[in-house]
Amino acid sequence: MSGITFRKVVVSALLVASALTSSQALAHKLSVFAYAEGNKVFVEGYFADGKKAQNSNVQAFDSAGKVVAQGTTNDKGQYLFEVPKADDLKIVINAGMGHRGEYMLPASELGDGTDTAEPPAAHIAEPPAAQPASQQQASVDVPKPEAVTTQPTATSNEQLERVVHKAVNEAIMPLVRELDETRQKNSLRDLLGGVGFIFGFMGLFFFFKARQQGSDKQ
Amino acid sequence: MHISDGIVSGPVVTAGFVGAAVLAAATMRNIELEEIPKISVMTAVFFVIDFIHVPFVVSSIHLIMNGLVGIILGKRAFMAIMIGVVLQAFFGFGGVSVIGVNSVMLGGGALLAYGIWQCRHLVSFANRDILFGGLAGALGIFFSGCILALALLSTGEAFLVTAKAVLGYHVILMIIEGAVTAACVSFLLKTSPHLLAGQQPSMTTG
Numbered sequence: 487m488s489g490i491t492f493r494k495v496v497v498s499a500l501l502v503a504s505a506l507t508s509s510q511a512l513a514h515k516l517s518v519f520a521y522a523e524g525n526k527v528f529v530e531g532y533f534a535d536g537k538k539a540q541n542s543n544v545q546a547f548d549s550a551g552k553v554v555a556q557g558t559t560n561d562k563g564q565y566l567f568e569v570p571k572a573d574d575l576k577i578v579i580n581a582g583m584g585h586r587g588e589y590m591l592p593a594s595e596l597g598d599g600t601d602t603a604e605p606p607a608a609h610i611a612e613p614p615a616a617q618p619a620s621q622q623q624a625s626v627d628v629p630k631p632e633a634v635t636t637q638p639t640a641t642s643n644e645q646l647e648r649v650v651h652k653a654v655n656e657a658i659m660p661l662v663r664e665l666d667e668t669r670q671k672n673s674l675r676d677l678l679g680g681v682g683f684i685f686g687f688m689g690l691f692f693f694f695k696a697r698q699q700g701s702d703k704q
Numbered sequence: 705m706h707i708s709d710g711i712v713s714g715p716v717v718t719a720g721f722v723g724a725a726v727l728a729a730a731t732m733r734n735i736e737l738e739e740i741p742k743i744s745v746m747t748a749v750f751f752v753i754d755f756i757h758v759p760f761v762v763s764s765i766h767l768i769m770n771g772l773v774g775i776i777l778g779k780r781a782f783m784a785i786m787i788g789v790v791l792q793a794f795f796g797f798g799g800v801s802v803i804g805v806n807s808v809m810l811g812g813g814a815l816l817a818y819g820i821w822q823c824r825h826l827v828s829f830a831n832r833d834i835l836f837g838g839l840a841g842a843l844g845i846f847f848s849g850c851i852l853a854l855a856l857l858s859t860g861e862a863f864l865v866t867a868k869a870v871l872g873y874h875v876i877l878m879i880i881e882g883a884v885t886a887a888c889v890s891f892l893l894k895t896s897p898h899l900l901a902g903q904q905p906s907m908t909t910g
Contacts, residue, residue, distance in 0.1 A: 681751065
């Protein structure tokens with residue numbers, strides 16, 4: 487191939503590639519994201535270009551490799567299940583046609599299995615015994631002596647912590663999800679890296695071939 | 705279409721590597737210096753094209769163009785695609801354990817496309833090159849789809865169901881790829897016809 491034609495091929499190939507990849511250099515890779523809230527696990531499967539993994543098979547394996555949950559994603563690519571015990575979970579989504587993705591959910595992210603508990607029963611004092619009708623006074627509104635006593639400080643701190651934890655979790659979950667998605671994307675930079683590698687590898691091959699032919703001729 | 709890790713069984717993975725080794729050995733003998741730039745450009749093109757997505761109904765499809773690689777590189781298409789598949793595996797696009805299977809699936813399709821492209825010498829009518837180019841592009845994908853269905857067969861999924869899904873999806877891809885390949889062939893015929901492989905009817909020279 488003459489030098490000029492070779493250059494034409496390279497330039498046109500690169501132009502086409504860069505024009506088409508400048509906006510979306512994304513691969514058909516199935517990404518899985520999961521998070522836990524209490525003992526409920528929320529799973530989402532999506533392709534790196536944003537499309538959801540609809541009607542795909544989901545399986546969750548515990549650290550022993552046993553299946554602890556199984557189901558199908560809805561048409562937003564989501565699936566929700568309850569985990570029977572706190573354990574490291576491997577969540578696998580199979581979207582068919584050779585597309586499969588995994589996510590490791592460590593046991594530390596799973597909650598203690600309880601939702602924000604109801605406040606412990608307040609010490610409600612017994613209402614004073616009903617007055618005999620004859621002795622009913624005008625002040626019917628008998629003051630309820632301390633219907634709710636101040637709760638022991640330990641319990642209310644615990645409760646507060648749990649509530650805050652839940653709220654913060656909910657607030658950052660979209661951020662974590664977005665971060666995960668960004669990490670999975672292949673950027674234009676990755677693409678150029680791959681192309682560079684190809685040319686470099688071929689260049690080395692060319693160099694050694696040329697040397698071998700050079701020494702053959704001698 | 706690239707298969708990910710952990711889907712197909714062990715024997716299929718082994719068969720993939722054996723098949724890829726056989727095809728590589730058969731097609732990589734005595735590479736000429738002059739062929740190397742062309743091979744590297746087509747490898748890069750193949751690699752990049754797989755990353756381009758076209759939104760389609762509920763999901764999106766990506767072009768594969770292994771037919772065009774076969775038409776331009778002839779039998780060297782296999783190594784170009786194999787290198788592309790290896791790189792793509794490191795980008796998370798297709799599993800590492802199934803590099804052999806993916807190479808056979810896509811590289812085999814390229815070789816088949818080259819074979820079909822060479823058949824154009826058997827007939828002679830106007831625009832036969834463009835027609836055979838389109839056929840080669842489409843049938844390259846069809847072959848790849850068949851290999852995919854065969855590989856998925858080993859996972860235990862009901863074969864007929866899988867095969868129907870795979871081939872149904874690929875019919876559309878076949879039509880699009882055939883059209884794009886035909887367009888590329890027609891463009892190359894006008895600008896640089898010597899780039900197309902197999903100017904002689906024999907299949908052993910490239």
